[in-house]
Amino acid sequence: MTRPLPYPWLLAALGVLVAALFCVSLLVGPAGLGFFDSLAALLAGRGEAETLVMREIRAPRAVLGLMIGATLGLSGAALQGYLRNPLAEPGLLGVTGAASLGAVAAIYSGLSLIFPLALPLMALGGAGLASMLLIGLAGARGGALTLILAGVALSALCGALTALALNLSPNPFAATEIMFWMMGSLSDRSWTHVGLAAPFMLAGWAALGFAGRGLDALTLGEDAAASLGVRLDRLRLAVVLGAAASVGAATAVAGGIGFVGLVAPHLLRRAVGARPARLLPAAALGGAALLLAADIAVRLIAPERDLKLGVLTALVGAPFFLRLVLSTRRRLA
Amino acid sequence: MSLLTLRGLSVRHGDRVAVHPTDLEIGPGELVGLVGPNGAGKSSLMRGALGLARAGGESSLAALPAPARARAAAWLPQAREIAWAVTVETLVGLGRHPLRAPGAPLSGADRSAIAGAMARMDIAGFADRPATELSGGEQARVLIARALAQQAPLTLADEPAAGLDPAHQLACMGAFADLAAEGRAAVVSLHDLGLAARFCTRLVMMAGGRVVADGAPDAVLTADRLREVYGIETFLTRADGALVVQPMTLSRP
Numbered sequence: 001m002t003r004p005l006p007y008p009w010l011l012a013a014l015g016v017l018v019a020a021l022f023c024v025s026l027l028v029g030p031a032g033l034g035f036f037d038s039l040a041a042l043l044a045g046r047g048e049a050e051t052l053v054m055r056e057i058r059a060p061r062a063v064l065g066l067m068i069g070a071t072l073g074l075s076g077a078a079l080q081g082y083l084r085n086p087l088a089e090p091g092l093l094g095v096t097g098a099a100s101l102g103a104v105a106a107i108y109s110g111l112s113l114i115f116p117l118a119l120p121l122m123a124l125g126g127a128g129l130a131s132m133l134l135i136g137l138a139g140a141r142g143g144a145l146t147l148i149l150a151g152v153a154l155s156a157l158c159g160a161l162t163a164l165a166l167n168l169s170p171n172p173f174a175a176t177e178i179m180f181w182m183m184g185s186l187s188d189r190s191w192t193h194v195g196l197a198a199p200f201m202l203a204g205w206a207a208l209g210f211a212g213r214g215l216d217a218l219t220l221g222e223d224a225a226a227s228l229g230v231r232l233d234r235l236r237l238a239v240v241l242g243a244a245a246s247v248g249a250a251t252a253v254a255g256g257i258g259f260v261g262l263v264a265p266h267l268l269r270r271a272v273g274a275r276p277a278r279l280l281p282a283a284a285l286g287g288a289a290l291l292l293a294a295d296i297a298v299r300l301i302a303p304e305r306d307l308k309l310g311v312l313t314a315l316v317g318a319p320f321f322l323r324l325v326l327s328t329r330r331r332l333a
Numbered sequence: 334m335s336l337l338t339l340r341g342l343s344v345r346h347g348d349r350v351a352v353h354p355t356d357l358e359i360g361p362g363e364l365v366g367l368v369g370p371n372g373a374g375k376s377s378l379m380r381g382a383l384g385l386a387r388a389g390g391e392s393s394l395a396a397l398p399a400p401a402r403a404r405a406a407a408w409l410p411q412a413r414e415i416a417w418a419v420t421v422e423t424l425v426g427l428g429r430h431p432l433r434a435p436g437a438p439l440s441g442a443d444r445s446a447i448a449g450a451m452a453r454m455d456i457a458g459f460a461d462r463p464a465t466e467l468s469g470g471e472q473a474r475v476l477i478a479r480a481l482a483q484q485a486p487l488t489l490a491d492e493p494a495a496g497l498d499p500a501h502q503l504a505c506m507g508a509f510a511d512l513a514a515e516g517r518a519a520v521v522s523l524h525d526l527g528l529a530a531r532f533c534t535r536l537v538m539m540a541g542g543r544v545v546a547d548g549a550p551d552a553v554l555t556a557d558r559l560r561e562v563y564g565i566e567t568f569l570t571r572a573d574g575a576l577v578v579q580p581m582t583l584s585r586p
Contacts, residue, residue, distance in 0.1 A: 084416035217430050220479065221414030226385055228483075229403030229431045274417040274463070 007278055010271055014285035018066065021292035025062040028299045029053065060191045065295045066288045067194070068186075068250040069260060071201050073287020074280055075243035076261030078208045081215035081276035082239040083144045086269070086324070089262035090247040093147075093240065094154025095130045099251035101158040101165075102126025104178050108165045119181075120196050120252045127248025130154055134240060143222065147240065184255035184310025186295050197249040204246025205284075211238045212277030219276065257310045259317025260290050266324065335360050336487040336518050337382060337406070341390035344374070344381040351377035353542045354390055359487065359520060364513040366533035366550070367522040370563055374542040375522040376411060379489045383408055394487075403431030407483035411491035411522075413476055418463035421475050425451055428482030450481035453508050455501065470497050477505055481512075488512060488519040494528055506532040526567075530554055530576040538562060550576050560584045 005013065027038055031053045041050035042059065072090055079088040090096060103123040105111075111118040137150035162182070169175035214235040217225040226232055250257075264287035265279055272278040291309075294316070298307040341354040352374040359365055367375045381388035383406060384395030394406050407428070415424065428450070429443045439447075451457045454474040459467060464475050477493050488509065494502045502525070509519040510532050523529045529536055529550065536553040538546040540562045546553045554576060559567045564586075568579040 084414075213430070213435055217427055219414075219416045219419060219424065220427060220476070221410060221412055221416070223380070223385055223410040223412070224408060224414070224479075226399070227383055227403060227406070227408030227410075228427065229400040231399055269417075273423060274419045275423060276417065 005271065007272065010268075011281060011285065014268075014282060014289065018285050018288045018292065021289055021296065022062050022066055025065055025292050025296050026054070026058050028296050029058055030299075030303055056190065057188075060189055060194050061186050061295070062292070063194050064186050064189050064197070064253060065292045067198065067201055068254050068257065069264075069288035069291025070284040071204065071246040071250045071287070072257065072261035072291065073264035074205060074208055074284035075247050076287070077265040077276070077279045077283035078211055078215065078239050079243055079261075080265050081218065081279065082211070082236070083148065084218060084221075086266060086328075087262070089259075090243055091155070091256070091258060091261070092151045093130075093134060093244055093247070094151040094158060095127050095134070095244045095248045096251045096256050097155040097158030097162070098130030099123040099127040099248050100182055100256055101162050102129075103181055103252065103255070104162050104165045107174055107178050107181060108169065110170075110174075117192065117196075120193060123252035124196065124200070124249060126158075127244065127252060130158070131241065131244035131248060134244060135237070138236075138240070147236070180308065181255050182310075183308035184257040184313075185298075185306075185308045186254055187306060189253060193253040197253045200249035201246045204242045204244070204249070207238045207242030207245070208280065211235055211242065212280050214238075215276035215280075255308075255310060257291070257313055259313045259321065260287050260294075263317050263320050264290055266320075335393070337520070338393040339378075339382055339390065340392075342378070342381050342392050343389040344377040344386050345389075346377070350542055352381060352388075355544055357382075357537065357544070357547075359518050361486070361516045361518055362513050362534070363518045364509050364532060364534045365518070365520045366529035366536045367520055367539065368524075368526060368529050368536055368553075369539035369545075373539040375539055376491050377542075378539065379408070379491060379520065379522065383489065400431060403483075403485075405485060406487040406489060407480040407485040409476060409480040409488070409490035409493055411495075413469070413472055415464045415472060415476075418465045420461050421456055421464050421467070422447065422451070422460040424464045424475055425456075425478045425482050428479040428484075431483065446482045446484050450478040453481055453504075453511075454478040455504060470501065473497060474501060474505070477508065481508060486517050488517070490519065490521045492522050492524065494521075494523060494525060502528060526554060526559075526578040526580065530578045554578055 027035060033050055037050055038054055040046040042054040045051045075090040080086055102125050103119050106119040106122040133154060134150055138147040166175055166178055214230040217228045217230045222232060265283040268282045268286045269279060272282050294312050295309055298309055298312050301307055335358050337359040339355055339357040343354045344352040369375055377386060380386035382392045382394055394402055397405060425447050429446060451460060454477050456474050456478055464472060473496055480488055494505050497505055506528050509521055512519050513534060533550055536550050537544055538553050545562060546558060556567055556569060559565055564584045565580045566582045566584055568581050570577045
């Protein structure tokens, strides 16, 4: 067995990868700016149009890609650790569905036409409502199973209401807009979107960071972890609220982006020796790298067609998921 | 000085009473074997005492805040759960969790406790292997080592010897006997009455959620009581100064 990379080196390598992808993300776009022109515009404000493109279009897009990717990777790792199941992913909580429902309601009601920020705001509201419901249903007591069931119920309800909105859509344009929004994308996002989502994401990250120690102890099961001094009720609250706040905010500004939260922890689990606490920062960086790479890819593959980010992550993620199923089956055989 | 005091501790599972109000005191130097038929309330008594199951009455351990309780008592549950493919050494190291500040690296004391526990359970050779790849019995020994590494004054273990080969059953009970000899204490639920008679300084026998006998192994394990509690006929003799118990047949009703 080859010895894995020492943990600090692994994090450093992932950090370098994310930084590199972040820079590439800044340099890719339909405006076709040259490398040095882009840098001069971004840093020194040289050239009016270029500066606008760099500072108001590409920079927020890259920042959102970084933050959303990190959110998905981190929450995926935390939920997998808490549920002790490698198939858990952030969408499981139903918060993604609820944020989508909020956004869909904004489009359906026409509010988003009158006031564009109504969309992310209503999506945030949906996510907040869902988080409260989730805590109410699977709150201080009740184990992992209650949480999964509550999340499934919430997802199903939100999915049904979203389908209802599509069903009763006032005109085909609204229906199309709803469909496109739900596919998930980072195009045409502004600093306002970053400002809306960032506080919730940062708060969520803080809560999830606090959970690491407890997640390590949970490797031994709930009983043993409790006997090691882990407060399971607080741990559950930290994981659920942290994931719900950050993923809700991510979905509110970018739509549903699947598979990153499932895949990022998986790719890195072996490299961190399967330790749940160590997986958290690694999966956050891995998620950021995956999402930035996917967002670069959608712009390179089909610059004219506005290929949706969520479509690409699902296209790449689903085969990976199948491979995971196969390897799990092999291990159980 | 008592390491665990129970006053009228009772445990319910829904409407069913698992443990009727029970008094119990465990002191330093004791290796207490908790014996009794399936469903007698052994696990419930230990979980109630640790504050892991909702219980009535008083338990000196359950009254402690969680971090202090983790330093006062180690718990080895019956379910042998290892969720992730962490190395054996990492898993044993989780026993040091209550003694370490968040984010602190392993101290010298941590390392020697981990190495000592692994040597005691004969798993030092697997230190770098993923714990999930070991056999069931090997995993059981890894989990016992985790509890030993905690170095708590009191260790409670739910059927630690189940599924071990005879040599490792003896090694496992020997490790708990050493804890008692060092002035710590252990409460161990057991189905192997032979092991219980040979190693324990005291036996507590439960049946139907009540303690039906409490005392030295010779006093607790009598042919009549085993017939009454388990419904078995037993061959009892002595060897090397300790009781030998061999269940023979089911009693005729």
